[in-house]
Amino acid sequence: MNLEQAARQLESLGNPTRLQIYRTLVRAGHAGLPVGGLQERIGIAASTLSHHLKRLVETGLVTQERQATTLICRAHYPAMDALIGYLADECCADAACAALAEPSAAS
Amino acid sequence: MNLEQAARQLESLGNPTRLQIYRTLVRAGHAGLPVGGLQERIGIAASTLSHHLKRLVETGLVTQERQATTLICRAHYPAMDALIGYLADECCADAACAALAEPSAAS
DNA sequence: CTTATATTTCGATACGTATCGAAATAGTGC
DNA sequence: GCACTATTTCGATACGTATCGAAATATAAG
Numbered sequence A, B: 001m002n003l004e005q006a007a008r009q010l011e012s013l014g015n016p017t018r019l020q021i022y023r024t025l026v027r028a029g030h031a032g033l034p035v036g037g038l039q040e041r042i043g044i045a046a047s048t049l050s051h052h053l054k055r056l057v058e059t060g061l062v063t064q065e066r067q068a069t070t071l072i073c074r075a076h077y078p079a080m081d082a083l084i085g086y087l088a089d090e091c092c093a094d095a096a097c098a099a100l101a102e103p104s105a106a107s
Numbered sequence C: 001c002t003t004a005t006a007t008t009t010c011g012a013t014a015c016g017t018a019t020c021g022a023a024a025t026a027g028t029g030c
Numbered sequence D: 001g002c003a004c005t006a007t008t009t010c011g012a013t014a015c016g017t018a019t020c021g022a023a024a025t026a027t028a029a030g
Helices: A003-013 A016-031 A035-042 A046-058 A077-090 B003-013 B016-031 B035-042 B046-058 B077-089
Strands: A062-067 A070-075 B062-067 B070-075
Touching: A003 A016, A003 A046, A003 A077, A003 B003, A003 B016, A016 A035, A016 A046, A016 A062, A016 A070, A016 B003, A035 A046, A035 A070, A046 A062, A077 B077, B003 B016, B003 B046, B003 B077, B016 B035, B016 B046, B016 B062, B016 B070, B035 B046, B035 B070, B046 B062
Parallel strands: none
Antiparallel strands: A062 A070, B062 B070
8 A cells, every 4th residue: 555545445435425435335235336336326418437447446445346237336345454554554543653763664 | 533634634645756755754753854855855945845745744644843933743643533433434454344434424 | 135045827729528419330040 | 156244436516716817905215
């Protein structure tokens, strides 16, 4: 996980519609949701949804699996886990940041 | 923390330049860095930096404090903490998501 | 009040993104 | 192959963002 990739993932979550898509998928749980199901719940044009889904898939935050003609979408937790890990580690969220400043990945 | 606010914060971190700014501030530790110091380290136009800083301050991820003519910038950890909390909670990063689906903050 | 320094605002340009409807594609089943 | 459904791609528009240099502002010092 480098800065560029983290920024891409953060940007893909940083759009209200996409964050809503992602959250809806999380709440759908392991079963996931077909694209059409997402479209009904969120109420946007299918083309717009497809556009956003592509970006979430590209950044690895969402996976898709075919079942006949429908595409099942699922939140991909390991990616979110890694992203949160990056934020907590590189950009340490906890106030115990004084011990950081290691010259490992500096600039 | 609602979806809109989380999206704004994620978007503000989802730009490589801003993420680099934020990370530089984190690594600067408690002392923080003046705007000019950031500009030297990152190597962008002062006006561009000011533009990005404004967005990070607006979303609460960075704070600023005057010291004479210089503005000291610091990473504001509580905001990042809340954001990570939102991601881990609402968009649960851990695979133990089956127990979620509480109708508390649903859409 | 003038000078000097640090930062922001302004104006402009280039580029990317969000959105939609319509058309095209993909996969299934007859 | 044909019809049917699900999804994506296409084309177009509107809007926001990133970037810069130059000018304006703010704070301090003399």
